[in-house]
Amino acid sequence: MELDGLxxxxxxxxxxxxxxxxxxxxxxxEENVRGKSKTLDFIPTSPSELPxxxxxxxxxxxxxxxxxxxxxxxVSIFKDPFRRGDNILVMCETYAPDDNPHPTNYRHECNQxxxxxxxxxxxxxxxxxxxxxxxxERTPLGWPVNGFxxxxxxYYCGVGANKVKGRKVVExxxxxxxYAGVKIAGTNAEVMPSQWEYQVGPCEGISxxxxxxxxxxxxxxxxxxxxxxxxxxxxxxxxxxxxAGCHTNISTLKMREDGGMTEIIKAIDAMGKKHKEHIEAxxxxxxxxxxxxxxxxxxxxSIDKFNYGVAHRGCSIRIPRQVEKxxxxxxxxxxxxSNCDPYRVTGRIVKTICLGE
Numbered sequence: 093m094e095l096d097g098l099x100x101x102x103x104x105x106x107x108x109x110x111x112x113x114x115x116x117x118x119x120x121x122e123e124n125v126r127g128k129s130k131t132l133d134f135i136p137t138s139p140s141e142l143p144x145x146x147x148x149x150x151x152x153x154x155x156x157x158x159x160x161x162x163x164x165x166x167v168s169i170f171k172d173p174f175r176r177g178d179n180i181l182v183m184c185e186t187y188a189p190d191d192n193p194h195p196t197n198y199r200h201e202c203n204q205x206x207x208x209x210x211x212x213x214x215x216x217x218x219x220x221x222x223x224x225x226x227x228x229e230r231t232p233l234g235w236p237v238n239g240f241x242x243x244x245x246x247y248y249c250g251v252g253a254n255k256v257k258g259r260k261v262v263e264x265x266x267x268x269x270x271y272a273g274v275k276i277a278g279t280n281a282e283v284m285p286s287q288w289e290y291q292v293g294p295c296e297g298i299s300x301x302x303x304x305x306x307x308x309x310x311x312x313x314x315x316x317x318x319x320x321x322x323x324x325x326x327x328x329x330x331x332x333x334x335x336a337g338c339h340t341n342i343s344t345l346k347m348r349e350d351g352g353m354t355e356i357i358k359a360i361d362a363m364g365k366k367h368k369e370h371i372e373a374x375x376x377x378x379x380x381x382x383x384x385x386x387x388x389x390x391x392x393x394s395i396d397k398f399n400y401g402v403a404h405r406g407c408s409i410r411i412p413r414q415v416e417k418x419x420x421x422x423x424x425x426x427x428x429x430s431n432c433d434p435y436r437v438t439g440r441i442v443k444t445i446c447l448g449e
Contacts (some may be wrong), residue, residue: 103175105217111135114172115145116309117135117164117186118155122196122376123324123431125309135178142166142182151252154186154196162194163187169303173268174313181309184304199301202439206297209446213345215291215422216300216438217277219281221336221430222305223328224258224286225321232286233257233320244334247285257286258320265307265314266290274307275333283334283391293341301435302410326375326429328382335385335392336430340437342424344446352420360400360423366444367398367408373440375429382429393426 111132119126128147136142149155149162164184172179186194193200206214224233234257235241246255262279269276269290279290290311292303308324315322327335346355363370375381379395386395391406393399400423401411402416408427415421428437443449 096220107177107179112172112175113142113182114175114180115164115182115184116306117147117168118196120149120196120237122198122433125312126152127309134216134295136169139166139169142169145184149194152319152350155188155193158374159189159300161189163189163191167199168299168306170272170274170306171376172225173271173310176271176330181306183306191442198433198435199298200438202301202435203298203353205439207446208299209442210447213296213444214438214446215296215343215348216296216441217291217295217302217341217422218304218432218434218437219289219291219337219339219341219445220304221282221287221289221322222311223325223336224261224315225323225328227319227321229321230297230324232284237296241285243332244283244285247281247287248283249280255285256281258288261311261318262288262290262318262391263316265311268314268344269307272310274303274310276307283337287328287336298435298438300438301316303431305379305433326381326431330380330384332390334390336351337385337392337426337427338430338434338437340425340428340434340441341422342425342441342445344424347422348352348420350420351416356411356415356421357424360449361410361413362444363425364398364400370427370440370444371395373436374427374432376431376433382427383429385429386427395427 104436113132114127115128116125116127144165146161146163148160150160154162164381166182166184168183170181172181185199186197188194224361247400250256277291282289312322372378383395391405398408402405403413404412410424
């Protein structure tokens with residue numbers, strides 16, 4: 093797992109005051125990002141300064157060839173850790189030719205929901221799990237060909253070449269996110285070998301989705317440099333192996349204040365009544381992907397049953413032990429899948445706990 097060659101000798105060439113902006117959007121799969129570059133004659137400081145652009149939606153499963161233009165509108169800016177300098181990454185929303193949000197654009201509705209409940213100051217922290225694969229996309233990185241490593245146990249937060257695979261990718265991703273301005277909070281090796289997790293947050297409102305999507309782009313782009321493939325599949329290896337989730341930590345201002353446990357329980361009760369709606373929003377296939385993961389085994393609750401508990405990783409929702417002790421704080425929804433759209437997840441959560449919908 094080495095870089096293809098030496099440092100690109102052209103990347104230190106003068107740009108003569110121009111800026112490269114890499115526009116990023118979510119494609120028709122609702123779980124992958126695409127992107128392309130535009131040259132700007134100025135250094136932007138706000139997304140509102142950036143021009144609207146378009147792309148061929150027939151090549152991303154978002155339109156037909158007869159009416160293929162999909163428009164992309166910049167919504168947030170991050171520093172580009174690959175080109176560096178004044179160059180930027182630009183998260184975008186997608187719009188149809190009739191100027192309405194594209195059906196795969198869940199950010200638009202999420203932003204409206206966040207605006208409605210902004211006085212409650214909803215905070216989110218998402219734990220993104222993923223698995224590194226060889227280029228064949230069948231063999232997890234470092235696993236024996238046509239075989240399996242030893243059973244789960246020594247890999248979680250492990251150290252040593254016999255326990256951990258892909259740390260160079262992980263460390264590069266961590267540093268690139270910090271450079272970009274992504275609110276990455278930490279990382280660790282997960283229970284299944286070659287599986288990792290990183291945390292993003294706390295982020296308020298709509299920014300959670302922006303930061304998580306850009307962190308995913310950066311991860312996949314870093315992995316390119318090492319000829320490694322990133323999988324966000326919620327159950328990448330069938331059998332007695334842990335799946336991959338996107339555990340979502342949630343709080344409002346009232347939950348974070350003294351006596352907040354009452355608000356936490358109230359929110360959890362409301363989410364229990366909307367379990368089906370949440371499951372449908374928590375993966376791109378409306379629960380089909382998550383059904384492979386939420387089996388009641390491997391630190392998950394059953395997809396068909398809603399429950400919660402303190403410090404219980406086999407529940408739909410976990411209340412941390414420290415939160416119970418303090419009587420305030422946050423709670424963790426363990427149901428979202430690793431390939432979820434964070435705009436759909438956070439939007440569905442505030443719709444339930446803040447807006448009563």
